[in-house]
Amino acid sequence: xxxxxxxxxxxxxxxxxxxxxxxxxxxxxxxxxxxxxxxxxxxxxxxxxxxxxxxxxxxxxxxxxxxxxxxxxxxxxxxxxxxxxxxxxxxxxxxxxxxxxxxxxxxxxxxxxxxxxxxxxxxxxxxxxxxxxxxxxxxxxxxxxxxxxxxxxxxxxxxxxxxxxxxxxxxxxxxxxxxxxxxxxxxxxxxxxxxxxxxxxxxxxxxxxxxxxxxxxxxxxxxxxxxxxxx
Ligand code: CA
Numbered sequence: 495x496x497x498x499x500x501x502x503x504x505x506x507x508x509x510x511x512x513x514x515x516x517x518x519x520x521x522x523x524x525x526x527x528x529x530x531x532x533x534x535x536x537x538x539x540x541x542x543x544x545x546x547x548x549x550x551x552x553x554x555x556x557x558x559x560x561x562x563x564x565x566x567x568x569x570x571x572x573x574x575x576x577x578x579x580x581x582x583x584x585x586x587x588x589x590x591x592x593x594x595x596x597x598x599x600x601x602x603x604x605x606x607x608x609x610x611x612x613x614x615x616x617x618x619x620x621x622x623x624x625x626x627x628x629x630x631x632x633x634x635x636x637x638x639x640x641x642x643x644x645x646x647x648x649x650x651x652x653x654x655x656x657x658x659x660x661x662x663x664x665x666x667x668x669x670x671x672x673x674x675x676x677x678x679x680x681x682x683x684x685x686x687x688x689x690x691x692x693x694x695x696x697x698x699x700x701x702x703x704x705x706x707x708x709x710x711x712x713x714x715x716x717x718x719x720x721x722x723x724x725x
Contacts, residue, residue, distance in 0.1 A: 503617055504528045506547035508538040508564070509579065510557050514602075518551070521606040527613070534558045542572070549597075549613060550576045562594050569595025573639060575616045579604075629664045631725035632712065634703060636664050645703060655680055656699045659692075663713065663723035672720040696721060 505527045509515045512533075519529045530547060532538035535558050538550070550568060554561040565576045578599040597616045600609055627639040635644045638661055643650045652660065662679045663671055676692055696715075700707040714722045 502526055502528045503548040504530060504545065505549050505551055505613065506530045506532060506538060506541055507551045508532045508535065508556065508561065509551070509553045510534065510555075511553075514553075517606075518609075522610070522613075525606075525610050535561075535564050538564070546572075547574065548617060550574050551579060551609075551613075552576050552596075553579045553581075555581060565596050566594040573641075575619070577609075577612060577616060629667065631667070634712065636660060638664075643703070650702050652699070652702060655695055656702070659695055660699055660703070660713075660723070663721060667723055667725055670716045670720050670722045674720075676720060 503526075505522055507515055507518050507522075507529060509518070509531070510533050515531050515533070519531060522529050530541055530545070532541050535556055538552075541547075552561045552565055552568075556564070561578060565578060568574050568576055575597040576595065578594075578596045579602060580599055581602045583601060597619070598612050600612060627637065629636045629638065633646045637643070641657055641661075643652055643657065643660065658680050659676060662676065673689055673692060677689070680692070680695070696713065697707070700710050700713050704710045704712060712724050714724055716722050
């Protein structure tokens with residue numbers, strides 16, 4: 495479902511300044527958004543358990559923590575698009591410089607028109623949480639957007655690297671992926687891991703997704719070349 499066909503996108507505003515929250519509540523409401531407010535990170539977490547917003551508008555300075563840290567957490571756990579709200583231009587460098595996963599940012603004071611334009615632009619970006627991002631075969635279901643793997647309907651607990659490796663192989667289902675390509679993708683070509691480390695990850699992954707890890711049916715070794723994920 496594209497964003498345009500949704501009647502009213504839900505925006506979660508995490509902001510401790512009541513005047514801003516109230517102004518945005520009214521302003522964004524007029525623009526056709528449903529606004530949900532949170533004063534603290536704790537309240538935001540609570541809201542997220544109740545409903546999933548389409549976008550999070552997140553202040554940097556919050557009473558119970560840093561919006562930057564929370565932004566990174568949201569990116570890692572939900573992939574929800576986040577627009578950061580900075581109070582000082584000095585914070586902009588931090589928002590832009592750090593890889594916290596923010597989709598965009600605005601600086602206070604901002605015009606409602608500008609904010610709405612940015613929110614709409616972010617919402618128009620390709621939606622990653624989509625059925626197309628799911629690769630399913632056999633008893634495995636790999637949700638690339640949510641970074642989850644389920645086996646016979648039960649979620650499998652994978653480390654970040656294990657998931658990255660599985661996702662890489664799944665993106666080329668049935669094709670050989672070389673050891674070099676795996677090392678490049680998982681460790682960005684940096685000299686952080688050798689081929690033994692890769693084998694360790696493959697082994698652990700097999701223990702989690704294969705019925706018989708010693709005789710893998712899906713995650714196959716192609717001797718001297720690399721690995722292949724068979725459906
Ligand atoms: Ca604040």
